[in-house]
Amino acid sequence: MQVFQEIHSCFLQQRPVDQHLSRFFRRNSQFGSRDRRWISATIFGYYRWYGWLKQLSEQQLKLALLLGYLLDGNEVNELTLHWGKQLGFEADWFLRFESHSSLDLEKKSKIVAEFIQDSTVDSLNPNFIPKLDLQLITSLQTRPHLWIRLLDAQNQSFPKFLDKKGINYSAHPTLKNALAVHAPVNLHESMDFKKGKLEVQDLSSQIIGLICKPQPGENWWDVCSGSGGKALHLAALMNGTGKIYATDIRHQALKECAKRMKRAAWKNITPQVWDGQKLPEALPALDGILVDAPCSCSGTWRRSPDIRWSLSKEKVLEFAELQFNILKQVAPVLPAGKTLVYATCSILPEENEQVIARFLKEFPEYCLLPMTHPLTGDITTEGLYLLPPEVDGNGMFVAALTKR
Numbered sequence: 205m206q207v208f209q210e211i212h213s214c215f216l217q218q219r220p221v222d223q224h225l226s227r228f229f230r231r232n233s234q235f236g237s238r239d240r241r242w243i244s245a246t247i248f249g250y251y252r253w254y255g256w257l258k259q260l261s262e263q264q265l266k267l268a269l270l271l272g273y274l275l276d277g278n279e280v281n282e283l284t285l286h287w288g289k290q291l292g293f294e295a296d297w298f299l300r301f302e303s304h305s306s307l308d309l310e311k312k313s314k315i316v317a318e319f320i321q322d323s324t325v326d327s328l329n330p331n332f333i334p335k336l337d338l339q340l341i342t343s344l345q346t347r348p349h350l351w352i353r354l355l356d357a358q359n360q361s362f363p364k365f366l367d368k369k370g371i372n373y374s375a376h377p378t379l380k381n382a383l384a385v386h387a388p389v390n391l392h393e394s395m396d397f398k399k400g401k402l403e404v405q406d407l408s409s410q411i412i413g414l415i416c417k418p419q420p421g422e423n424w425w426d427v428c429s430g431s432g433g434k435a436l437h438l439a440a441l442m443n444g445t446g447k448i449y450a451t452d453i454r455h456q457a458l459k460e461c462a463k464r465m466k467r468a469a470w471k472n473i474t475p476q477v478w479d480g481q482k483l484p485e486a487l488p489a490l491d492g493i494l495v496d497a498p499c500s501c502s503g504t505w506r507r508s509p510d511i512r513w514s515l516s517k518e519k520v521l522e523f524a525e526l527q528f529n530i531l532k533q534v535a536p537v538l539p540a541g542k543t544l545v546y547a548t549c550s551i552l553p554e555e556n557e558q559v560i561a562r563f564l565k566e567f568p569e570y571c572l573l574p575m576t577h578p579l580t581g582d583i584t585t586e587g588l589y590l591l592p593p594e595v596d597g598n599g600m601f602v603a604a605l606t607k608r
């Protein structure tokens with residue numbers, strides 16, 4: 205309860221819960237891996253179902269946390285049974301949560317209706333955005349798998365490592381380098397990870413790299429590279445040839461990018477701080493630009509359910525302005541006939557097609573390029589949303605443009 209109070213006060217101040225929880229565990233090393241897993245599952249379950257659970261009173265906090273844990277499909281174990289007993293629930297009460305994976309929203313809504321006044325789908329929809337469709341909101345109530353990008357699709361040693369640990373996994377049916385891991389794994393124990401033979405990278409994020417389709421020997425500018433998730437993917441797609449300029453406003457993120465480059469022995473990435481203002485020096489003639497823009501991260505609500513409740517319309521519009529300004533800065537740099545890929549991990553049109561529409565109006569020399577959906581092979585001449593359940597990852601938007 206004390207852990208939760210600390211985390212919840214951070215949530216109320218609109219600070220990201222995952223970062224705070226990691227810091228909490230670093231400070232409190234007495235918690236073993238089992239406790240950590242249980243605490244994390246309880247906390248994330250609570251925020252995933254916050255639209256319902258916030259209706260319970262402070263005195264019912266224990267019940268709210270237990271319901272969040274169970275609604276999220278976590279296993280009923282001794283700890284949970286003990287907790288339930290304190291609240292007056294016997295073991296058979298838990299049976300209603302059995303086969304949780306097949307429980308749809310309607311069934312879950314019925315289960316909690318005895319405690320919660322409004323357990324409708326609408327109350328899971330943040331009120332500042334239009335109603336999301338039922339399929340999408342149902343997906344938002346589930347966690348995506350941890351996705352790995354294997355450098356070599358034929359890699360046998362990592363699956364063997366997972367087999368040895370008894371961890372289930374599955375290869376993506378279409379993206380041969382993508383592997384979903386179905387249970388928590390300590391990657392620092394894997395030689396492949398230590399040698400940079402794999403990266404943790406969300407499935408949608410892997411699709412963005414494939415849409416960029418960089419060719420060996422090309423020059424790319426990854427404008428908002430952060431810690432290099434996509435820059436490393438571009439480097440792999442280019443077989444370590446050509447050049448990638450990885451810029452970001454955050455020095456610390458670029459340090460992490462440099463660490464990951466070193467681990468994978470990529471020599472073709474140049475990290476450099478850029479604040480979105482004056483153009484960075486030493487940019488060569490570019491073949492492509494990737495703007496993986498800062499955004500509301502509304503597409504990551506499955507992994508970070510707390511941020512769904514701290515977003516506002518004003519914040520979304522501020523991001524839209526920043527996104528447009530970054531595009532405006534980079535627009536003059538792209539040579540005619542080359543590619544500009546714009547991506548966000550937002551599911552909100554204000555940050556996606558509306559930014560692109562504004563950009564195309566102000567820069568009429570740009571036009572949209574047709575894109576092939578890497579999973580379906582469908583060709584689209586507009587922006588593309590990568591959304592669960594079709595893509596079991598973060599929700600993302602991507603558009604490809606070129607200069608006439």
Ligand SMILES: C[S@@+](CC[C@H](N)C(=O)[O-])C[C@H]1O[C@@H](n2cnc3c(N)ncnc32)[C@H](O)[C@@H]1O
Binds near residue numbers: 409432452478549
């Ligand atoms: C979506 S994240 C990038 C993730 C990264 N591309 C990856 O694949 O791991 C957006 C990045 O934009 C950076 N950013 C925010 N404001 C910026 C600005 N004004 N100019 C440049 N980068 C900025 C953030 O620091 C953040 O790392």
